[in-house]
Amino acid sequence: MVGSRPGDVQMKQRLNCSVPGCTRTRGDRKGDVLGPYIEWICADHWKLVPRWMKAARNRARRRLRRAESILATVAMVEAWTTVHETARRADAAQWRLWKRLKRAAIERSVGL
Numbered sequence: 295m296v297g298s299r300p301g302d303v304q305m306k307q308r309l310n311c312s313v314p315g316c317t318r319t320r321g322d323r324k325g326d327v328l329g330p331y332i333e334w335i336c337a338d339h340w341k342l343v344p345r346w347m348k349a350a351r352n353r354a355r356r357r358l359r360r361a362e363s364i365l366a367t368v369a370m371v372e373a374w375t376t377v378h379e380t381a382r383r384a385d386a387a388q389w390r391l392w393k394r395l396k397r398a399a400i401e402r403s404v405g406l
């Protein structure tokens with residue numbers, strides 16, 4: 295892992311694992327293209343995250359996706375507002391869980 299390959303210079307941005315000190319990175323993934331708000335935890339550290347946190351976050355993400363797909367088709371303003379609120383909450387929940395999950399991975403990686 296020391297030194298860089300010739301190709302590294304032209305390489306697109308890589309995302310670092312969210313656990314400080316971890317040297318793992320990844321590039322774009324199918325269906326999960328890198329963006330400004332994307333954070334990522336490598337497989338090694340992901341294993342340290344309690345299962346229920348991952349499940350809770352997945353539920354929030356599913357809720358968000360469902361609401362977003364409904365939003366695209368809803369025409370009535372009132373219905374749109376309701377669904378939009380659902381999406382907003384699911385997104386907030388999803389982020390809250392991500393931060394919690396990241397903290398768990400970090401704490402466990404240093405053996406707290």
Ligand SMILES: [Zn+2]
Nearest residue numbers: 311316336339
């Ligand atoms: Zn890591």
